Structure formats: structure tokens, C-alpha cells
Amino acid sequence: MKIKRLFTMEGESPYASIEFEKRASVIRDPDGSIVSKWDNVSVPKHWSQVATDILAQKYFRKSGIPKHLKSAKEKGIPDWLQPSLYDKAKDDQEISEADSSAVDTTVSETDAREVFHRLAGCWTYWGYKHNYFDTEEDARAFYDELCHMLANQMAAPNSPQWFNTGLSWAYGLSGPAQGHFFVDPKTEEVMPSKDAYTRPQPHACFIQSVKDDLVRDGGIMDLWTREARLFKYGSGTGSNFSDLRGDAEPLSGGGVSSGLMSFLKIGDSAAGAIKSGGTTRRAAKMICLDADHPDIERFINWKVHEEQKVAALVSGSKTIKRLIKDLFEAIHGWENESEKFDMELNKDLRSVAKASRLASMPFSYVYRIIHLSKQGYTGVLFDEYDTDWNSEAYQTVGGQNSNNSVRLNNSFMQAVEQDKDWNLYWRVEKVKAKKEGREPVPCKKLKATELWDEIAYAAWASADPGIQFDTTINEWHTCPADGPIRASNPCSEYMFLDDTACNLASLNLLQFRDPKTGELDIAKLHHGSRIWTIVLEISVLMAQFPSKNIADLSYKFRTLGLGYANMGTYLMVNGIPYDSAKALAICGAVTSIMHMTSYSTSAEMAKEFGTFSGYEKNKDNMLRVIRNHRRAAFRAPDSEYEGLTIKPVGIDSQHCPPELLKAAQQDANMALKLGEKYGFRNAQVTVIAPTGTIGLLMDCDTTGIEPDFALVKFKKLAGGGYFKIINNSIPPALYKLGYDDSEVSDIGNYIKGHARLDGSPCINANILRTKGFTSEVLKRIEEQLPTAFDISFVFNMYTLGESFCKETLGLSDEQLGDFDFSILKHLGFSSKEIEAANDYICGTMTIEDAPHIKPEHYSVFDCANRCGRKGKRFIAPEAHIRMMAVAQPFISGSISKTINMPNEVNITDIKEALSSSWHYGLKCNALYRDGSKLSQPLNVNVEEYLWDEDEVEGGIAAEKPEQVQIAEKIIHRYIAKRRKLPHRRSGYTQKAVIGGHKLYLRTGEYDDGTIGEIFLDMHKEGAAFRSLMNSFAIAISLGLQHGVPLEEFVEAFIFTRFEPNGMVSGNDSIKMSTSIIDYIFRELAISYLGRNDLAQVNPDELQASAVHTQNKDQPEFDNEQVFSERTLSTEESLAFLEQKESDFEGVDFALLKNSDSKPEQVHAEFTGNSDFGVDTSTESWETQERSPKTLVQEARMKGYEGEACHTCQQFTMVRNGSCLKCASCGATSGCS
DSSP states (O other): OOOOOSSOOTTSOTTTTOOEEEEEEEEEOTTSOOEEEEEEEEEETTSOHHHHHHIIIIISOOSOEESSEEEOOOTTSOGGGOOEEEOHHHHHHHHHHHTOTTOOOEEOOOBHHHHHHHHHHHHHHHHHHTTOSSSHHHHHHHHHHHHHHHHTTSEEEOHHHHHHTTHHHHHOOOOBOOSOEEEOTTTOOEEEOSBSSSSOOOOOEEEOOOOSOSSSTTSHHHHHHHHHHHHHTTOEEEEEOTTSOOTTOBOTTSSBOOOHHHHHHHHHHHHHHHHHTTOSSOOEEEEEEETTSTTHHHHHTHHHHHHHHHHHHHHHHHHHHHHHHHHHHHHHTOSOTTTTTOTTTOHHHHHHHHHHHHTTOOHHHHHHHHHHHHTTBOOOOOOOOOOOTTSHHHHHSSSOSOEEEEEEOHHHHHHHHTTOEEEEOOHHHHHHHHHHTSOOOOSEEEEHHHHHHHHHHHHHHHSOOEEEEHHHHHHTOSOGGGOOOOOOOTTSOOOOSSSEEEEEEEEEGGGGBOTTTOSBOHHHHHHHHHHHHHHHHHHHHHOOBSSHHHHHHHHHHOOEEEEEEOHHHHHHHTTOOSSSHHHHHHHHHHHHHHHHHHHHHHHHHHHHHOOOTTHHHHHHHHHHHHHHHHHHHHTOOGGGOSSOSSOOOOOOTTTSOHHHHHHHHHHHHHHHHHHHHHOOSOSOOBOBOOOHHHHHHTTOSSOTTOOOSOSEEEEEOTTSOEEEEEOTTHHHHHHHTTOOHHHHHHHHHHHHOOOSSTTOSSSSHHHHHHTTOOHHHHHHHHHHGGGOSSGGGTSSHHHHOHHIIIIISOOOHHHHTOTTOOHHHHTTOOHHHHHHHHHHHHOOSSOTTOSSOOGGGGGGGOOSSOOTTTOOOOOOHHHHHHHHHHHGGGOSSOBOOEEEEOTTOOHHHHHHHHHHHHHTTOSEEEEEETTOSTTSOOOHHHHHHHTOHHHHHHTGGGGSOHHHHHHHHHHHHHHTOBOOOOSSOOOOEEEEEETTEEEEEEEEEOTTSOEEEEEEEOTTSOHHHHHHHHHHHHHHHHHHHTTOOHHHHHHHHTTOOOSSOEEEESOSSOOEESSHHHHHHHHHHHHHHOOGGGOSSOOTTTOOOOSOOOOOSOOOOBOOOOOOOOOOOHHHHHHHHHHHHHHTOOOOOTTOBOSSSOOOOOSGGGOOOOTTOOOOSTTIIIIIOOSTTSHHHHHHHHTSOSOOOTTTOOSOEEEETTEEEETTTOOBSSOO
């Protein structure tokens, strides 16, 4: 094959036009346990820090590379392309000269060019060795073009390529075989791999078959083993389980089957165990089931029921724990010893026992507590669960380790529309009827609409199952003679025969845009599509596979997965609304160009090397599919399509740019012409994958076919931390729409804020000076503004200084210690003035109502989610479906995309979206309603409505019975009590150095020696980090003063992991910590709770005698002014009270045996968390933080999902296909 140069010059380095620089990158192991910092990572200068970290964290080979290498001198291979071998002689010489066997003779990858060379060189070597290039010059051009494209972020292969490809070729690495297989290209026989590295495993997507057999090869238990091998290497797999017999289906040997679901639970547990074992990401699997399976209803509702169990575990555990505590207190708090255990005489015990019965707590627990109390126990351990995704509650229930999809054929969809019956069949009966040539006898009959309702409700309630349209999928099948397509990979982009695999690569569309005209460079897109089709084809040639059958079929059919990313960004920078006819036409044309160019390249390779093995058997069907692709490019009449029930959406010639339309149609003609003449080398060539991690590596603002998710992004700094920037797409889009420099600047400042006091309305430097603010204080304020989301974050004691607040502003300790106290309001600024200043300084994070912007241009900047606090616009679900519909006719496989829907949609909306997807000709669809998962926090706007005092008081209160209003107001007054600290208080100061960062921890104590406040000082750190630590200390102090036990804080925060961490100096008991927060609560636990188990050095002889007093009297509690009284609906109020009481209940006494004395009172029962939500349970970080100032809600305002990344703990998770992706570290929640 001839390879032309488009980006490089012969004789020049492929990096001639690219400047590289050295950077630092923080590296974490997948489990986050080890943290190291590299100061010599070389990357292209234009790469972001996130892209740098992705390459260094995930894709650099970090160990085991021999320092000394030599050429393999393989016959027939040019010197520049020779494989490398380990040069042991040079190692021995170095060790000998150093006179030490401790010399390290291995190195790691630290330069991006080393990785590019490893990948491009390996592909070129295998291609050259097997005659894919006409000449050595063509091979060199292929290598140079690939290196240039990788360095310029124009394209990237899937993650397994970065992990595995080229390790043997570039570094001579070898290792024991791992049970893989490959096909020898000369003999086409399947052979076992002799070692782990000679042939890489570049495939990410697998589909595996499963037979209705328990233990033999290909059966149920064998599948779990095959899945485990894939999960171990970070790949995903999908299977259709429809062959497994249903519940109570007769067995041939007598008895009945335990049913499909019993086996799915085993597989789910196995996948969960592998996830827990420390793989790079969770086990990713897809479970497909045909709609006529006897267990289909249980399958549809599987996740719904399991999430109900989680809800029951969470609320039940909190309720029972609270009641157990109340029972112990009712018994031991009763003064008359002879009556305390008698329910008839002890009215407190009787009252709690009645409450226990009303709460449906097993009454045996009441008697158990009474018996324990008689034995002298004052408490008992009782686990409390929460809705965190990684919590024990979710680990306890099933169905959490797979994406589930129901396979619906056209017969079912038509039965729904016509309100017909739908039959379910025993599996054996269906097979038997097929053999006998008759219709099977149904085991159950129900209305199709009933099943449709269940699907819609389950998708609405738990985001599963997704839908795969079986008839549509198989009508576009290129190889039906070898069997139907029955399943997909976990993200649903790869759909083909069972026991096959696909390797993926994606083009970054923005890098194929002409920077001068803004239009797509069609010649570059042609070139890129051709080059990367060849890369993927060579990858099939050189690959090894996890099973013999997968190796055989994958080699025979040679399916490829070329796709793209940044479609949403490309549209926005060109000023084209995502939901517009022009955007749809462009998407269709671009997808067609890539797809048909790839098929043309496949036909070109078929001319040279022959077609794939199954082509002749499937020739007529494959050419039929290619003709249908071509017809869609010409938007042919429905009557012209061959063998399609649902006609596709073709390219709209009226709205498509002429040059794109012309190219798409010419490419379609060429692909069909070449295919008819030479056939095809590959059964499939394209998919649209989520491009999760590799999308970040290419600095893509949008992944796959998705729109953007926010207008403000947070750019990562090399030294850590983030700063706020406007979305890169906005300025070029505004220029394209005709706005001038000053208008673009004004709009940008409206969105992201000016980050300065100068020019701010109402609150600026001049006004603040009149109120006593000095230049030094104003400087400290200015330092905080670039990273602030709200100016109230900045105006606090820790930024302004305690002495300034007290002496200049005249604030009291009580005011400064009150989290709800606003310094800005104290200074006389109104809410409207504060809001105006906040919009000017911190920005609105939306373009709505921006200066100069024309309302007709709003749609250009619409995102997948509402933007900022004020944003109301977002892209409608139907628009996502339409965009998928125009791309699907030009994709061999499918499109991995989840349709995001707002929380307020109803079940009818779900049905309409699914039905619309079928009518548009999509192959699959998965819907995600915001907040449908218990583990996901609600949208910030929803929570603000729920906890808006004025609305609740003025609206709902009027509709409630008077007695309920009064009762709830009393309770709210009761829990608003706060335990005041004395004006002169004891405590201690502890200095320590954690990972090279100095920290001062100061405590404040009550007269009885219990802790009431903490202060944290890291004065040499950056302003943003220092402010965050100060705010954290305030939150903890307020929690302590409102009755949150220190024990709860300790359990919540120890073992949290982030930088700085590592060695601790300056503390006699603690020598290592996983973070500053971990250190703080270890120190407090040791000093105040006697938790010596958290110390590395036993502190029994080391503890300083604290300045505690031994006063055991009850501390004074003063009623404070009630700052909110809420009246809610009965359901809301009961949930609120139950949650609050359980969250802030007293310390577990852990079976403390104390038969002689009355249990010491704790004060949690007199306190609760007030409106600002100081709550330390794991759940609170996700669902109970009511203020928009919390991490979760900040994340939602930024456009993120509001969930913490399981790897780096940042709240920067974005939806990516059917999974979540972390925009900070690249970790994913699935296979994307």
C-alpha cells in the first residue's frame, strides 16, 4: 500500500513543528495507595496538565524497561524499525564497573515521544513484516504520520493499546504466557501464546456466548472464568443470557430450573469481587436478555428491587440504631432500679418500645437490649449504612456490576403500539419448536404494554435496563449467514457475533478543522481515517486474545472500531446549535466521510491481502448493507432501501455544507465501487465509542457525539489546584457569530466573572475602604477571588483575619463562630447587592442574559445540563436522539451514548424517548434521569427548592394541619440548640510536617475537657487551599458545637487519601498519614478519644497532660435564636427528622460493660444539624448538603454529576456513554 505524507516531510522529524517541555506530574496507583511525583515528564507544550497526567499516570510503562538495549537484527527489517532486545552484557558490565549488584539496570518511560515511538513503531513493524507497505519509504511515512498525529492529539487508540502495544518490540520485554491465543497469519491456525508481550492484547470490547450448561466449556460457570480474565486486564464484555432456562422451567433429568436470575447473581458477585480486588476500574459487563424470556419481568425490575433494598438498609439501619440508643437510655436513665427493666412500670421504656413497633423494628431487638442492659451493657455496635456507591449497602445487594439491556424486536414494538398480547416461552420449548418446524407454545401471556410500562418505570427509577432494538440491529448486520447479532459490549457501541472482539480508535474532529476558515479539512479527515483504519487492521494481525474461540472468530471477521470525538465542540466553535438542522446534516456527513473512507481502505486492503474469511458466505448481505449506507448519504426515498423495516435518516442536502455533502456522496460511491470489485478486509469498520480516558488525553471538550456539559471549565495547574477558565469553544463561536473583541470579552467576563473587586457594583475596594478595610486585607481578598464560586466564601474570619474582624468590624466570637452569619450583610449590603457583586466577580457560569448576546444565539451555547445557578436552558432529550439518528446510518456498530434527562421527567417521557429511538432507526438507547440512582445527588436546583425556608413556610405550611405545623416547629427549635464554648478556653497547639507541608492544629475545649473547635493554619500554602482548610475547620467546629460526636468525624475522615501525604514529622505518635485530613483526625482521636490504634507509635507514655479539667457535670446549653422554622409535608418532615436524629445520635458504646454506674450522658440527642448542613456521614456528602456552597452542589453547578471520583476523590465526574469519567484523573466507572 502507498502511504502519502500530509503532516510530515521526508527526512524531517515528525516532531519538527512541535515544541516539547518538561513538567511535573503526580502519579497514583489505581487504588490510590502510593503517590509519587515525577519532575521530568516530557510532553508537547500545547498539552494540558490533565492530558499530561493521563499519559504519565496511566500509559507510561513505569518499571521493568531494560536500560541497555540492542538491535534484534531481524532479517528483512530496516535498521530503524528493528525490534529491541535486552542487552545483558552491558548490564553485567555496568554492575561490574560499579562493583555493586544493587545497580538499577531498569528505567521507565518519562517522555511522550517514547510512548509514541513504542506504539507507531510496533504497528509499522508488524505492517512491514507482513507486506502492508509497498516500500520502506511508505513504512517510514506511516510511522512519521502516526507519531505526528499522536503528538498533536489528532487521534488515539483505545487504552489497551497504550498499556500493551510495543512493549516487546521497543524494549524487548518478555514474560510468562497468560493463557492467551493468537492466529498464525501463515497457517491461519489458532496457537497458544508463548509469552505475554510478543503479541499485545489491544482489544477493549468483547462479546461472549453462554450456553445453557452449568459446568462444561462454554457454559455458565465457564463464562465467569472467561469474564474474570477480561476484567483482570481492564476490558469489558457482554453476553446474551436468553438461552438459560427460566425459573421453574422443567429440567430433562427431573425437577425444575432455579432460573436465570439465580445465575446472574453469581456472575454479579464475581464481577464485584474482581472490582474489589483492585483492578484499574470496575468490572464492566453487559447483560442482554430477549423480551420473550420467562424471567424477563424479574430481569427488568432487578435493579429497581435491589435499589429498594439499599433504601431499606439505609433508612432501617439509621432508625434501628437510633431506637437501640433510645432503649438503652430509657432503661439506664430510669431512676428506680427495680422498675427500669419493666415495660409496664418504666414508661420511657414503654414509649420507646411502642416507637420501635411502629417503626417495624423486630421486637426481638427490644428484648435483646433489655437483656443486655440487665447484664450491665450500656451500648451495642450496630452498623449504619449510606447510599454511597462504594458503601457496604450497595456491596450487599445485587445487580450493581453490569449494564442491563432488553432486546426488543419489531414484533414487540408493534404489539405495544397496537396493544396486543406478548408471549413468553420456555427456552427448551422454543428450541424444540424450531427443530420441529412449528410455533412454540407460550408459558405465559401478557399485554405488551404491561412489559413496556415495566421497562419505562425501571429506566425512570434506576436508569436500567437500556434497550437494544434487535430487528434494526440485524437488518444492518453484514454477516447474518454466520448467525445473528445477539449482544454488545458494556457500552453498546460494538455489536457483532458472539465470541468476537473489537479494538477502537478515535479521531479528534477539532484537530481536523482548518484554523483559518473554521471548516473541516476534508483531505485531512480522509487521510486520518485511512491511516487509522490500517492501524486497526494491523492490530488484528498482531493481537492475542483471551480465548481460543475469540481468537479464531475475531481474526476471521476482523472487526474494527474507528470513531471520533469532539463533535459537540466542533459545532459550537463554528457557531452551530447542537439542536439544529445544520448540525444534524454536518454530523451525518462527517460520519459518512469517515465511515465510507474506512470501508474504501478496507476494500483496498482486500485487494492486496484478500477479504475476511466469512466474506464470500455473506457477500450479498454485506453489499446490501453498503448500498444502504450509500443511499443514506444521498437521502434516497424509503422505497429504495433494501431489507430495512425502519428507514434511516439520510443527510439533509438543504442544510449540509456543499463541500461536505459532495465528499460524503463521492466517498459512498467509492466504497461501494471498490467493495463490489475487491470485497472487504473487515466485516465492520466503525463505532462511536465514549472516548473517555483517551478523550482527556486528546484534550477533547466533548466525547464521542456528545454536546458540551458546561460553559466554564476548571484548568488543572502543574503544581496542583485549578483555576477557572471560560470554555475554549466560546470565544471562537462568538467571533464566528459576528461579535467583536470587546463584546466577546464582556460576555466571557459575565460567564466566568472578573475575579476582582475593581469595577464591582456595590461591593468594591473603594466602598470596602470606607468600612475600614486596609490594603493588606483587600490584597488577601483579591488573592481568593479567582477560584471562588461565591464571594461569601472569601469574606470570613480566616481570610480577613481574626483581629481585623474583631477590632475593625466589631464582630463578636459568637458571630464569627456562627456559620450562618454573613459578614457582608453585617456590613450593610443587601441580598440583591451581594448577588450583583457575586455575578460580577465570580460570574454566572451561563450565557443567558449576558451583555450583547442575541437571544437567537443562545442555542449555540446550550449544554447537556443547565449551566450555573441561573441557567435554565439545556439540550432536550429529543435533540440527543435526533443527533444519534443522523449518525447511525453511517456506523457499522452503534453509538455509545446515554440520553440525559432532567429529574422532573415522567414515565410517559421515558416511553416517548424509547419509542422515538426505535422510529428513528437507532440500534440502542439508554436513558439516565437525573437523580434516578440513590447514589447520585439531586440537581442543585431541586435541593434548593426543597430547603427554601420562605417557600416552605409560605406555601406548604398553609396546607398542613395546624397540630403538625406546631409539632414540627417545636422540634426545629429544639434541635437548633448550640453548646457554647467559654470565652476563655483551654486547648493545645500541635505542629507537624506532612509530606513536606507544615501544619499547625489548634483546639478549643469546654470546661469538661471535650473538644469544641479546631483551627488549622498552613500559612505558606496557596490562598485557595488555605481558604478551603479554614472553611473545613469552621464546618467541623460548628458540627462539634451542635452535638456531632468527634467519633463520627473520626470515622468519616480517617484514611481519606490525597496530597499532601506520606511521612509525618513533629508528632510523637503519628509517623505516616494518607492526607492532611487523615492526620488531623488521627491526632484528635488519639488526644481526645484514646484511639491509640490509630497511632504508629503507642502514645501511652507520650501523651502530654492536657489542660483539661475533670469536671464531669453536664455542660451548659444555651438556646440560640432560631434562624429557621420549616413546615414540610408529612412525608418530607418525617424523612427529615428521622435522618437528622440518626445522623447525629450519640456514640456507640461498643458493648461497654458498666453495671455499677449510670451511663455518661452524651449531647447528640439535644442537637441536630441546622440549615447549613454540618453532617459527617458519608451520605451527607452526597445527598444531604443543602447549601449551594457544598462540594456536591458546586460540582453540579460546574456541570459535573456531583459524585466523587473513586480514584482521586475529586467531584469532577461527567457522564460518558453509559459510565462516568473523571475529568481530573481520567478514571472511569466502567469500560469507557
